[in-house]
Amino acid sequence: MTTAAPPPGEDRPPVLGRPAERADASRNRAKILAAAEDLVRSRGMAALTMNEVAAAGVGVGTVYRRFGDHAGLVEAMMDDRERRLQRAMSAGPPPLGPGAPAPERIRAFLHAYADVLDTYGPLMAAVEATMPTPRRYRTGPYAVHHEHLAALITEARPGADAFYLADALLAPLAAGLFTHQRQHDGMSSRRIKAGLDDLLRGFGLDRPSRR
Template identity: 80%
Template sequence: MPTNTPPGSAERADAARNRAKILATAERVVARRGVEALTMNAVARAAGVGVGTVYRRFGDQGGLVEAMMDRRESQLQRGMVDGPPPLGPGAPPADRIRAFLHAYADVLDTYGPLMAAAEATMPTPRRYRTGPYAVHHRHLATLIADARPDADAYYLADALLAPLAAGLFTHQRNHDGMSLDRIKAGLDDLVTGFGLSETGPPHR
């Protein structure tokens, strides 16, 4: 019986599955062995595909890293928009601010060195006012305005994001020996110090 499957659609579906499989494998490599172990050959071996397949899907290691960051960022943003509270809607603004800062610190704890390298090559205007940073800044500014209507929410959003610059975070973790819990506690202190910790109505 004839099908309505367009020519080449099966191949595209296979390519999409391969891409998703390789990305998931790359994340496991980083989680188990650290970012230093992330090479095209290592990912290909762990995924059970030829290294040529990895290159075809991502171009080079930089393309693979960018795809991994996009995937992780998409997961974070989905949690912010429609995930369970406190990261998602339904919790007081201060709780959502803390939840976001902690969630992003968790991302940095795994991918900080890769993100630091990417940040170092990005022009300043583009880094701070486009892409993920702009989304994070807008999210925090909205929550800050809800928690403290009298505050300069735009400025304080930058102030809360500054300690989460990947280069600084990586330096604190790898060179200063700060634990992740210590960094999160410091972020909590910033939220309190900025007068954002009062309990308010849930933000939706």
């Protein structure tokens, strides 16, 4: 079975881009986002406030001028994290980036995205819940992730329905499900990653193809 293409008219977006900005503005933005991420990593999303981020030395006025409010800061953090993930996928070191066998790259991506969800899962789940189904699955980051996985699946298992299997691998990484498993079912990130590895074995995507 060959890889099915999406229906006509459904665009596949490129890796997300951001308009160019002044060097000093770019440095301030990077400093604020780094401080915010360090705060979340050490104390969790509940500790993320504009004042706490400003305490890193950028000034609360700068934070508000750059991001507007708490929601704008959180959106920028998730956007920045997604851009870094996409850069790692396209040009970073293997196995997440080019240079490793396709099965290793698939596994590396799934694990890396699980790490993203471990930090931002609850917020991403809230965003997912507001998105219409067609938009959620065929635009934005999901479409980029799907295209990436489909290409690697085609390389690992020529003839497989890579378009379907990419959706099947992304399904367990829906933010709502991931957050439920972590917060309500008590699953560790390690357990979820082990389950993803089991899926790869079940789909025959844990080893290079024999041509």
